[in-house]
Amino acid sequence: MIDDDNPYAAPKADVLVKDRHLDSSSDAWRDGKMLVVRKGAELPDRCLKCAAPARGYRFSRSLSWHKPVWALTFLISPILYALVYVFVRWRARVTVGLCPRHRRNRARAIALGWLVALTGLGSIMAAETLFDSLRPIALNAGIVLLPVGMICGVVGSQVLVPRRIDKHFVWLSRVSPDYLAAFPDWNA
Ligand SMILES: [Zn+2]
Numbered sequence: 001m002i003d004d005d006n007p008y009a010a011p012k013a014d015v016l017v018k019d020r021h022l023d024s025s026s027d028a029w030r031d032g033k034m035l036v037v038r039k040g041a042e043l044p045d046r047c048l049k050c051a052a053p054a055r056g057y058r059f060s061r062s063l064s065w066h067k068p069v070w071a072l073t074f075l076i077s078p079i080l081y082a083l084v085y086v087f088v089r090w091r092a093r094v095t096v097g098l099c100p101r102h103r104r105n106r107a108r109a110i111a112l113g114w115l116v117a118l119t120g121l122g123s124i125m126a127a128e129t130l131f132d133s134l135r136p137i138a139l140n141a142g143i144v145l146l147p148v149g150m151i152c153g154v155v156g157s158q159v160l161v162p163r164r165i166d167k168h169f170v171w172l173s174r175v176s177p178d179y180l181a182a183f184p185d186w187n188a
Helices: 012-023 068-076 078-088 101-125 136-155
Strands: 030-031 032-036 058-064 092-098 161-167 169-173
Touching: 058 161, 068 078, 092 161, 092 169, 101 136
Parallel strands: none
Antiparallel strands: 030 032, 032 169, 058 092, 161 169
């Protein structure tokens, strides 16, 4: 090959990665503990979290991601970050299978998150009616429980966790190793 002697040619590995979205017949790969999915790909009817049969159930979400360094603009100005977020993020819609057990787990995490957050809200509102000695305890408990419930609900119910998105592919973490094992190695 003439290319082999050309010192100005791009490294082979770069060329392979760059062209993979055109060349490969595959739609998903494993990259370490992450799943790489081609945008718009149809994934198998298996649960992303345990590889059990999903029995036709499809879970779909629009994901967005930007390079973490852009978050630093928040320190300059939240408004600047809001603009950066709108213009620099990559977006992708991903659809996967989810088994009945992991659907139940997700519903439970959402319900528990709401329960804790509403208990916090109730305790803040009830603080006003309590004796002076109890008021600060109820107020502080509420101030802690409200955000904890919201965060736990959001994190616990998150099925698709994007670690990176580019023009053609999405990298997802928190995927079952058994599910990953069915796909070719991204780095091969
Ligand atoms: Zn499952």
